[in-house]
Amino acid sequence: MxxxxxxxxxxxxEGTPIEDLIGEYIPLRKAGSAFKALCPFHDEKxxxxxxxxxxxxxxxxxxxAGGDAIKFLMQHEGMSFREALDILANRQGVDLSRYETEVGDAPGPSAREKNQEVNLFAARFYWSALRGGDGNRARSYLKERGISQEALDTFRVGFAPARWDALCQAARPKGFSPRDLVEAGLAIQREDGSGYYDRFRDRVMFPIxxxxxxxxxxxxxxxxxSDARHATAKYVNSPDTPSFKKGRVLYGFHQGREAIRSERRVLVTEGYFDVIALWQNGIRNAVAPLGTALTAGHLRALRAHADEIVFVFDSDKAGQAASERAGDMAGRLMGLAGAPDRLVAGDVLRENFIDRKGLGAVRLKVMDLPDGEDVDDVLRAGGVDLIRSLLDKAEGLLEHTVNAAIGGLVPGAGQADKLSAIRSLLPVLGASHQSVREQYFTLLEDRLGIPxxxxxxxxxxxxxxxxxxAPRRDSMAPQLLGGRVERSRLExxxxxxxxxxxxLxxxxxxxxxxxxxxxxxEIIGAMISAEAKGVRLHPSDLSDRMTxxxxxxLVLELAAAEAPYEDIEAEFSDCMSRLHERLRRRREESILKELEEVRRTEGEDSPAARRLLEKKNAxxxxRQKDAAAR
Ligand SMILES: [Zn+2]
Incomplete structure (x- = not known):
């Protein structure tokens, strides 16, 4: 090996078209010979x-942020170099198993791979615990909730036994230390340092x-x-680890990806049970954030696969809060709108189209569940038909947000009350692009009769x-790296x-x-020496070599801005002669300066002055000879 x-x-x-690979994670728009997108690494409009x-x-x-396809996977998916290579190899049907797992010096698995091994082991352990003697209570709970065996198997649902160290004990003979478990978020060190205990105890376990x-x-x-010592909270999630970022991962996304892509629609629900209940009723394009906060990262991931994102929220308080947060987020997303001519059109407004500068449009909708009911209640009461009919009635997010804000107004309310109801829309309005704000105003004008x-x-x-x-928080001004410096166009x-x-x-x-x-x-020097050795450096590797x-x-900026040349040979030699010319002029200038200095200190006719004059004339x-040749 x-x-x-x-x-x-x-x-x-080279075998992986970078636009295909990146296009699977974020939507790309063709721009000349290149592609553009909203950056997945920072918030931008x-x-x-x-x-x-x-x-x-x-x-x-x-x-x-920048680099090649491998860097993209490493930065976007948090993979190691080898993991990213494996992804590329799989796409091309290349087998890398005859090589060492880690390229270069580090033997053994990376921390991330170790995490994955530990998580896989834990998933198997919880899986068999649910199906064994330990799992009796959990099995009857899941049966009560109407979860089918097929769904349990598909979502690999398991159970963490009601003991302090069930997982820690089982891990040891498999070669996993308590430290490994801690790093994967599965165990916790006792405060007095005397040992470790399982994070998850007496819980139904949903692998993410x-x-x-x-x-x-x-x-x-x-x-x-559950015993209160184990049931510290109703839901507990793994903490964020290098391979687990709650702001990026959605429950059910892996299982639902195909359905989401084919229906171009995704349902964002509130939790594990919603996703599973919908799944076993044939609705397979549902996901849930982990906890209730939905991040811009989630929405960015979803809009790559779907044209319509439907928020399915319980009508209880927590659901309402989640919906408001989503509204806030949507306001920011809508703030991305860049084509007001399309947005102000009335029918488009009702459809809640959010145009993202030609990046395709996504409709954001909210599906309201009947008062006090969750997805499960609705499914029990009216089955999948009721869900589908509620889905058909889902309002556009814009309308829903407005309705929620003015819904509490009594008939005949005065203008002051109406304006104060609008106050709850301020976070969304403040975050929105002017063109989106106009849509809100049109809608409010229509509903409230306020001019x-x-x-x-x-x-x-x-x-x-x-x-x-409340002074605005810093708007996270993106850092400009190479771009700030004034550089010579010619160079x-x-x-x-x-x-x-x-x-060349x-x-x-x-x-x-x-x-x-x-x-x-530095860039040119590295390229010349690589070329002299017959090595062709990928811009990403070249960039890595820079001190x-x-x-x-700058290497990446230049490479990204590269466009096909009509006649690169001619343009390059023109560029070279201009650089030569510039060099010569600079030399002339410095000789003239020196000459002036020498004449002042050593006299007009000193030997040093004469030597410099000769140089200048040469x-x-x-220059004259060159000009004549051209
Ligand atoms: Zn960026």
């Missing part, structure tokens, strides 16, 4: 995330799968008759008051052409000393 050779890495990288298929590079000009399939964490629900200009000025005033009361052009066609570096016409910008000089971080960022002569 040896490490994976660079050739193999290159082959895997206009797309600054670029994918350049020719160079095999992604780069965000907002936050600076990452998008790619492996178990990344767990959710546990206590039994109705649009009054709404506009009142809301502006309220927002201003709010801003004074940038030359570097971009070299990246586009590295063979072998011409000899180009040397790194022609470049004054130290970052560009200057701004050079590393340069002038050279």
């Amino acid at each position: 040896g490490r994976i050779p660079d050739d193999m890495v290159n082959q895997l990288r 206009t797309p600054s995330f670029n994918v350049n298929p020719r160079m095999g590079i992604f780069k965000c000009f907002g936050c600076g 799968l990452g998008a790619e399939g492996p178990t990344v964490g767990f959710g546990g629900r206590s039994l109705p008759d 649009y200009p009054t709404l506009d000025s009142s809301v502006r005033r309220m927002l201003a008051e709010n801003a004074r009361e 940038m052009d030359a570097a971009r052409m070299l990246l586009s066609r590295p063979a 570096a072998a011409r000899g016409a180009v040397t790194d000393s022609m470049f004054l910008d130290s970052a560009i000089r 200057d971080p701004s050079a590393a960022a 340069l002038l002569h050279e």
Whole structure:
């Protein structure tokens, strides 16, 4: 067994169209010969995330994230280098098992792989506990809740026994230390340091799968008759670990991905049981966030697969709060709207289309459950037909948000009451793009009979008051890496052409000393020496070799902005001669300066002055000869 050779890495990288790979995680829009998207690594309203298929590079000009397909998987999915390579290899039917698991020096599994092994072991342990003698109470609880055997198997539901160290004990003979369990979030160290105990006890266990399939964490629900020492909370989730980020993972997403993609619609429910109950009733495109908070990361992940996101919320208080949060989030998403001409059209407004600068539109809807009922109640009362009819009646989020805000108004309420009801919409309105705010105003004008200009000025005033009361948090201004520095266009052009066609570096016409910008000089120098050795560096590898971080960022920026040239040879030699010319002019300038200095200190006719004058004339002569040749 040896490490994976660079050739193999290159082959895997080149065999994977980067736009296909990234397109599976976020929606991409074609822009010339490249693709654009809203960056998945930072919140933004206009797309600054670029994918350049020719160079095999992604780069965000907002936050600076960038690299090749492997880097994308590592950064977006939190994978190790080897795990990302395995994904590429699987797509191309290449078998990497004859190579060491870790490329380079680290023998043995990465922390992430260890986590996965531990989680897999735990999932099996909980699985058999549910099906064994320990699981009697849990089995009857699940039966009571009407969960079918098929659903239990599909979702790999298990049970954590009502003991302090059931998992810790079972793990030891399998070679997992208590520390391994702690790192996977499955065990907790006692405060006095005397030992470890299981995090999940006397709970029904729901393994949470990452998008790619492996178990990344767990959710546990206590039994109705659980001992208070074990039932610390009704629901307990694994803490975030390197492979488990609750803000990114959705329960049921892995199982539902196919159905979501084929129906282009996803139901966002509140919990494990909702997802499972819907699933066993044939509705297989439901997911749930872990806990109640829905993040922008979740919505970003979903809109890559669905055109319609339906929030299914209980009508109780917690559900209401979740819905408000979703509304807040939606306001931010709607703030991404960039095509007001499409958005203000009335019918589009009713449909709650959210156009994201041509990135496709997603409809956000809210499905209200009858008062005091949850998904399970509705399914019991009216089966899947009732769910489907409620789904048909789901309101657009915009309308729903407005209705929720003004629903409490008594008939004949005065303008002051109406305006104060609008106050609850302020978070959404404040976060929304002007064009979305206009949609709200149109809707409110229609519902409340308050003239649009009054709404506009009142809301502006309220927002201003709010801003004074609570100073806005920093708007997370994205950091610009290489882009801030003023760089020479000419040098940038030359570097971009070299990246586009590295063979140009072998011409000899180009040397790194022609470049004054130290970052560009480092890039060019590395390219020339690689080319001299016959090594063709992928821009991502080139970037990794840079010692200057701004050079590393610049490589990716240049590669992302690369576009096909009409006649790169001609453009490159033109660029070279301009660089030469610039170099010569600078030399002339410095000689003139020196000459001036020497004349002042040593006299007009000193030997040093004469030597410099000769040098200057030689340069002038050279320039004239070149100009004549052109
Ligand atoms: Zn970004």
